[in-house]
Amino acid sequence: MTTAITNPGPPAKFRLPFEAPIADMEARLVELETKYANAKAGQDNEAPAIGDQLRRMRRELAGLVRSIYANLSPWETVLVSRCDARPQTRDYIRLLFDQFVELHGDRATGDDPAIVCGFAHLGDRKVMLIGHQKGKTLAERQACHFGCAHPEGYRKALLKMRLAAKLGLPVITFIDTPGAFPGIEAEERGQALVIAENLMGMSQVPTPIVSVVIGEGGSGGALGIGVADRVAMLQHSYYSVISPEGCATILWKGNEHAPRAADALKMTSRDLLRMGVIDEIIPEPAGGAHRDHTEAAANLKSFLLRSLRDLQGLSKEELLQLRYEKFRRMGAYLELGTESSEETAAAYQAP
Amino acid sequence: MSSPAPSAAAGSIGLPHSAGLNPGDQPIMARERARKATWQSLAETKKVPEGVWMRCDGCKATLFRKDVERNLGVCPQCDHHFPISAAERIAQLLDADTFEEWHADLVPADPLGFNDRRPYPERIRAEQERTGLREAAVVGQGFIKGLRVVFGLTDSGFIMGSMGSVVGEKLTRAIEAATERSLPLIIVSGSGGGARMHEGVLSLMQMAKVSAALARLNAAGGLFISVLTHPTMGGVAASFASLGDVILAEPRALIGFAGPKVIQQTVRVNLPEGFQTSEFLLEHGFLDRIVHRADLRGLLAQIVGYTTA
Numbered sequence: 001m002t003t004a005i006t007n008p009g010p011p012a013k014f015r016l017p018f019e020a021p022i023a024d025m026e027a028r029l030v031e032l033e034t035k036y037a038n039a040k041a042g043q044d045n046e047a048p049a050i051g052d053q054l055r056r057m058r059r060e061l062a063g064l065v066r067s068i069y070a071n072l073s074p075w076e077t078v079l080v081s082r083c084d085a086r087p088q089t090r091d092y093i094r095l096l097f098d099q100f101v102e103l104h105g106d107r108a109t110g111d112d113p114a115i116v117c118g119f120a121h122l123g124d125r126k127v128m129l130i131g132h133q134k135g136k137t138l139a140e141r142q143a144c145h146f147g148c149a150h151p152e153g154y155r156k157a158l159l160k161m162r163l164a165a166k167l168g169l170p171v172i173t174f175i176d177t178p179g180a181f182p183g184i185e186a187e188e189r190g191q192a193l194v195i196a197e198n199l200m201g202m203s204q205v206p207t208p209i210v211s212v213v214i215g216e217g218g219s220g221g222a223l224g225i226g227v228a229d230r231v232a233m234l235q236h237s238y239y240s241v242i243s244p245e246g247c248a249t250i251l252w253k254g255n256e257h258a259p260r261a262a263d264a265l266k267m268t269s270r271d272l273l274r275m276g277v278i279d280e281i282i283p284e285p286a287g288g289a290h291r292d293h294t295e296a297a298a299n300l301k302s303f304l305l306r307s308l309r310d311l312q313g314l315s316k317e318e319l320l321q322l323r324y325e326k327f328r329r330m331g332a333y334l335e336l337g338t339e340s341s342e343e344t345a346a347a348y349q350a351p
Numbered sequence: 352m353s354s355p356a357p358s359a360a361a362g363s364i365g366l367p368h369s370a371g372l373n374p375g376d377q378p379i380m381a382r383e384r385a386r387k388a389t390w391q392s393l394a395e396t397k398k399v400p401e402g403v404w405m406r407c408d409g410c411k412a413t414l415f416r417k418d419v420e421r422n423l424g425v426c427p428q429c430d431h432h433f434p435i436s437a438a439e440r441i442a443q444l445l446d447a448d449t450f451e452e453w454h455a456d457l458v459p460a461d462p463l464g465f466n467d468r469r470p471y472p473e474r475i476r477a478e479q480e481r482t483g484l485r486e487a488a489v490v491g492q493g494f495i496k497g498l499r500v501v502f503g504l505t506d507s508g509f510i511m512g513s514m515g516s517v518v519g520e521k522l523t524r525a526i527e528a529a530t531e532r533s534l535p536l537i538i539v540s541g542s543g544g545g546a547r548m549h550e551g552v553l554s555l556m557q558m559a560k561v562s563a564a565l566a567r568l569n570a571a572g573g574l575f576i577s578v579l580t581h582p583t584m585g586g587v588a589a590s591f592a593s594l595g596d597v598i599l600a601e602p603r604a605l606i607g608f609a610g611p612k613v614i615q616q617t618v619r620v621n622l623p624e625g626f627q628t629s630e631f632l633l634e635h636g637f638l639d640r641i642v643h644r645a646d647l648r649g650l651l652a653q654i655v656g657y658t659t660a
Binding site for chain 2: 180181182183184186187188189190191192193195196197199200201203204219220223224226227239240241242246247250251252264265266267271272275277323324327328330331332333334335336337
């Protein structure tokens with residue numbers, strides 16, 4: 001984490017549609033670099049001028065990346081959050097933790113690779129780490145169902161949280177799923193029940209829980225490991241009650257309207273912070289976490305350490321009470337007849 | 352508190368008589384007819400004019416609507432259970448005139464400024480006018496055969512019974528009241544819509560909120576009976592509806608996490624016969640009993656009776 005790695009950015013096949021101007025400039029930059037190298041090698045006296053041009057273009061490129069990423073639309077954010085090159089739970093395990101002892105068993109059905117659990121060292125802290133894994137290679141993706149967990153995954157997660165609680169270890173969860181798997185076996189094995197039990201169970205885990213949406217926060221499948229004392233989102237992740245495609249299909253009869261749904265659902269980190277659903281936005285490196293895994297991991301680590309430090313002084317009772325109140329407060333409604341709602345009440349008069 | 356008169360039949364014999372719905376059931380002896388009680392706040396609900404005749408979704412028979420209504424909203428020919436309104440449900444289950452509604456003054460806000468084909472506040476107003484309800488959930492307290500309970504329901508007629516902030520808040524308050532007053536809790540869910548997308552991630556968070564409240568009720572030793580009716584899906588199935596100490600369901604209700612269409616599109620195979628029905632869930636161990644609507648009141652009273660040793 002200390003060595004600065006010059007990251008050339010993701011390979012071309014990971015380019016997102018709105019990154020075309022970046023790709024263009026990067027291509028021109030490569031050309032100019034070659035020209036500069038040749039000029040220097042040939043003792044050409046134009047070399048210093050080309051060198052200046054090169055430095056200018058590098059600055060321009062950095063500016064371009066920053067400005068494009070500062071103004072991503074909600075749909076573009078969804079694309080970034082799903083980008084193949086974006087770091088996943090196992091990448092962060094490698095980059096953040098000094099030790100990882102993976103634990104597989106759900107003690108009932110089988111192992112679900114879509115949720116990874118294990119003991120880990122974060123700096124000098126011992127924690128239980130739980131995270132969705134989407135998979136990098138095609139084979140891994142298929143085994144992980146693209147990050148869509150089955151009941152055994154959620155059951156495993158809750159079991160390991162309870163183990164952590166017994167040992168007095170805090171829990172860290174990384175959320176990155178399009179949603180819990182919609183399949184026949186998943187229903188047969190109680191998908192709804194296991195998510196419900198996780199929500200209920202997590203509200204009572206007596207050690208600190210810190211959750212971060214690192215990519216996709218897809219509805220119940222995300223929340224199923226997301227009931228925590230501190231909840232944050234990486235800047236370009238999303239968290240939503242329904243996928244933009246699902247919403248578009250229901251409301252506008254076609255998933256080509258997904259960009260419109262992404263906008264309507266208010267699912268970006270800024271929206272969630274504003275609505276009080278998350279505590280913090282963790283900044284990503286310029287151009288997104290996929291451009292610099294190391295810097296993304298460093299930002300994530302500092303958030304985790306700070307959060308664990310904030311929570312460590314609380315007694316079990318205080319911790320559970322504060323966690324209860326945190327979710328208890330969420331929601332937006334009016335109470336007719338109370339002062340705060342008088343102005344808007346007229347709009348909601350019951351018939 | 353007085354018990355309603357015609358309640359003796361099923362309740363006094365022991366087991367309820369949803370014959371054949373659960374393995375080992377006994378044949379029908381009698382069917383309790385729940386009384387047509389009136390629930391004050393809904394008494395003057397204006398009925399949407401509907402036809403005199405209706406078609407059964409189960410057996411496709413053409414039915415005289417009055418016959419269905421007299422039969423608790425159940426098809427007299429094939430026992431298909433039609434969804435019923437909040438008012439009808441309360442009248443069927445609780446002792447006459449004992450229901451006291453709580454938090455009826457909670458109404459939805461529009462945190463996202465959501466607008467699909469019409470603005471969300473407009474949609475809410477239209478649903479309110481159509482159903483006579485302010486929101487999809489109704490909570491309060493009442494008596495079942497003289498036993499005091501905290502009672503809540505979601506009405507599938509109001510934006511598909513989906514859970515937004517008001518539904519989550521009402522249920523949470525009801526659960527907290529049950530915890531504080533040491534009363535049994537009954538929630539009848541009819542929520543095909545799951546978590547309501549019109550309120551975005553705030554609806555999702557209601558799942559955590561109600562589940563945390565239920566964890567406290569559980570820790571305090573409270574009894575929660577969850578009754579699943581057609582349909583109970585998504586975020587409602589994946590929160591309070593699945594967390595009952597006792598979980599009951601009406602026959603042939605659709606109950607599950609993901610919708611059948613979504614599953615079919617994902618796995619691209621035909622779904623098995625009876626997939627995601629009450630019977631399917633009972634077979635897979637996720638339900639305690641399937642209960643005919645006519646027996647529900649008697650059964651609930653029996654189970655609540657076990658809270659006092």
